């Protein structure tokens with residue numbers, strides 16, 4: 161059995177629907193699904209899209225091998241052997257468009273669009289949402305942390321508390337996309353080329369007769385990366401004075417200590433006092449690292465208290481997105497083939513926010529040429545050209561259509577990029593460094609009011625008149 165084949169990384173109901181379509185002869189009819197989320201996480205003003213690399217690898221490797229076929233046959237006696245034979249030859253042959261990793265995205269706009277035979281478009285829902293929801297969530301959480309510490313070194317320390325191994329490495333990658341500097345996870349370092357960094361644990365100090373002996377031996381063993389954890393016994397009375405002694409001894413050998421790490425107690429007070437002690441000893445180059453259940457709120461608070469912390473190690477709160485552990489991204493059917501053409505489909509709900517927007521859609525970021533800043537995202541029916549041609553555009557609020565404004569002199573930048581066309585990958589996955597650069601450029605498109613951590617301004621996501629009208633028409637039709 162291979163742990164690496166993710167083809168069955170799907171819910172049973174997908175395979176059952178595939179089977180029922182096959183039984184009814186409808187499995188080859190075309191369908192279009194769109195993935196989006198309805199609410200931004202953490203009360204943030206934006207999210208950062210991530211997960212595409214994993215999705216591309218997943219789609220490229222989809223295949224039902226012998227073990228999977230045997231398992232399905234054993235699981236469900238209804239499955240006809242002919243259906244299983246068809247699965248044996250299954251490959252994804254559809255079209256997939258998506259937002260690029262590192263892009264700033266918002267609620268209620270298409271982030272991934274899958275067009276294909278209902279058979280294949282249905283199968284991939286679960287995995288696509290799994291990858292998009294987790295990685296986008298962690299990238300967004302990490303971005304909030306980056307926003308409060310724009311100039312400091314940020315290290316991702318979460319693996320031991322992550323929801324298992326995949327979450328640890330893809331979470332580390334998501335954090336790196338939005339500007340974390342390093343991860344402690346060596347596998348993420350090796351797989352993705354993320355710089356790896358680390359200090360040492362309390363166990364290192366505890367495994368010696370004295371703290372001093374522990375510090376000296378560590379400095380001798382790894383003279384290029386000496387960051388000593390100073391809080392095992394008494395930070396200010398023992399840890400910091402001993403670290404100063406070791407730093408002085410290193411200087412005698414022409415070497416420089418990197419830093420110390422604080423992992424408990426009042427991090428503002430301890431960092432300020434330790435800073436003064438190192439400066440007093442002529443060691444102002446020694447940096448102070450802090451860790452201990454940090455998140456964007458505590459870091460913001462510590463900075464407001466004048467903490468002298470140069471580098472932050474962030475684990476649990478980031479990798480588990482502890483204050484909101486899931487993003488509610490969904491994958492909705494928006495059009496289906498009927499008599500050889502696509503017809504839009506809608507999902508009605510008593511909750512107006514949950515009524516789906518029918519039809520195959522595109523999304524554009526409307527960027528003012530005068531300011532270089534994004535004015536709104538504009539969701540159109542696919543193939544509508546108004547937005548692209550630069551004429552005066554009416555932007556109106558979906559729930560309150562009487563609230564509107566006009567924009568002129570803008571660029572309309574398409575958000576969805578073709579990734580697969582008829583099953584063939586047409587998008588070259590960018591290097592991680594390129595994704596980081598792209599993310600920084602994306603941030604530059606937005607006024608700071610949309611980016612602030614607390615009570616951000618609401619960025620408009622507007623429907624084109626045609627898309628809105630089609631939605632109203634279908635609501636009317638279904639209410640009859």
Ligand SMILES: Nc1ncnc2c1ncn2[C@@H]1O[C@H](COP(=O)(O)OP(=O)(O)OP(=O)(O)O)[C@@H](O)[C@H]1O
Nearest residue numbers: 423424425426427428429451452453454458461462
């Ligand atoms: N000056 C400060 N202002 C606000 N929060 C702080 C400050 N200093 C530390 N914190 C945070 O407060 C929390 C304190 O955690 P905790 O109760 O575990 O204390 P501790 O000192 O780490 O105790 P322990 O020795 O048991 O680890 C941590 O999340 C830490 O990051």
Ligand SMILES: O=P(O)(O)OC[C@H]1O[C@H](OP(=O)(O)OP(=O)(O)O)[C@H](O)[C@@H]1O
Nearest residue numbers: 317361362423451452453454474475476
């Ligand atoms: O607090 P987090 O944001 O999750 O960051 C990771 C934590 O993991 C380590 O603690 P742990 O007690 O596991 O090991 P240690 O003995 O090395 O401190 C480290 O000292 C951090 O406190």
Ligand SMILES: O=C(O)c1cccnc1
Nearest residue numbers: 317344357358359360473
């Ligand atoms: O390198 C460190 O200091 C580290 C790594 C993982 C978790 N906690 C601390």
